[in-house]
Amino acid sequence: MGKENSKVVVLAFWASPYAMRTKIALREKGVEFEVQEEDLWNKSELLLKSNPVHKKVPVLIHNDTPISESLIQVQYIDETWTDAASFLPTDPQSRATARFWADFADKTISFEGGKKIWGNKKGEEQEKGKKEFLESLKVLEAELGDKSYFGGETFGYVDITLVPFYSWFYALEKCGDFSVEAECPKIVAWGKRCVERNSVAATLPESEKVYQQVLKLRQIFGVE
Numbered sequence: 001m002g003k004e005n006s007k008v009v010v011l012a013f014w015a016s017p018y019a020m021r022t023k024i025a026l027r028e029k030g031v032e033f034e035v036q037e038e039d040l041w042n043k044s045e046l047l048l049k050s051n052p053v054h055k056k057v058p059v060l061i062h063n064d065t066p067i068s069e070s071l072i073q074v075q076y077i078d079e080t081w082t083d084a085a086s087f088l089p090t091d092p093q094s095r096a097t098a099r100f101w102a103d104f105a106d107k108t109i110s111f112e113g114g115k116k117i118w119g120n121k122k123g124e125e126q127e128k129g130k131k132e133f134l135e136s137l138k139v140l141e142a143e144l145g146d147k148s149y150f151g152g153e154t155f156g157y158v159d160i161t162l163v164p165f166y167s168w169f170y171a172l173e174k175c176g177d178f179s180v181e182a183e184c185p186k187i188v189a190w191g192k193r194c195v196e197r198n199s200v201a202a203t204l205p206e207s208e209k210v211y212q213q214v215l216k217l218r219q220i221f222g223v224e
Contacts (some may be wrong), residue, residue: 008033011047011059013040015213017111017164018070019058020203024160025074027199029081071106074160087157094151101150101163103144108136108164118175118214119221130176137184144186148193155197159190163200166191170207171214 008026012019012035026033038047038057050059050066059066061081062066067073073183078087088095113136116129140162144150150158169180181188194200 006063007061009036009061010034011036011038011044011050011057011061013038013057015210016057016169018056020164020167021070022058022060022073022077024199024201025048027202028076028087028155029084029199030158031081033189049151053079070191071102071161074157080159081184085095085154087160088153089151098151098157101140101146101158104136105140105158105162108155109133109140112166114168114172117172118218121223121224122177126176130178131198134178134180134183137180137187141184141187144190146186149190155194159194163194164196164204167204167207168209168214171211174211175218207224 008031010022010033011017012023015039020211023033023035024126036044036046038044040057043055047057047059048055050061051057051068054068056068056071057072059068060076061067062076067076074087088098113129113133117126117133122127122128147153149155150162169188173179
């Protein structure tokens with residue numbers, strides 16, 4: 001079966017920034033795909049079968065073959081649909097640099113990192129979470145500098161890795177009583193620039209909807 005006729009399914013949860021990476025990458029490549037929305041408190045048999053190790057979204061299923069872990073999926077999409085521009089630069093050193101910053105963003109701007117803010121009441125633990133989050137964002141902002149995107153003028157791998165968390169900024173700000181834009185104005189300007197792309201605009205949920213989801217999570221985890 002040719003790639004142009006292949007079936008692509010994404011097992012996802014709408015608010016998952018990791019699933020957003022996969023959807024953005026597919027849209028950047030012009031790939032048609034089906035989304036199977038998962039209930040994370042009642043996971044489907046398909047999800048459990050497709051990702052038996054982690055049992056998490058997203059899972060990319062291409063011609064009945066499941067691929068787990070969002071950054072691995074983004075790399076797979078880049079290597080499989082090669083008609084559109086690559087997410088990575090052509091020369092090895094620049095590719096290595098992009099992979100380093102994507103890895104840094106993945107490890108420091110994360111769901112678990114955000115949970116230190118929204119998952120805690122106001123106090124020492126939340127302040128520690130805010131400090132860690134903003135320090136990491138400032139490191140990324142320094143790397144971004146005055147460039148349009150992390151790769152220069154080209155939207156690419158690092159942008160795809162980080163931009164889904166832009167949709168969570170508002171919820172974190174509301175829960176933590178701070179302003180990302182006041183601390184990292186270039187990151188916020190970059191986020192707004194990314195949302196002008198169809199692939200990102202079609203993927204990222206409204207910030208208020210994410211905030212309402214976070215309020216539900218705070219109730220579930222007993223955070224008042």
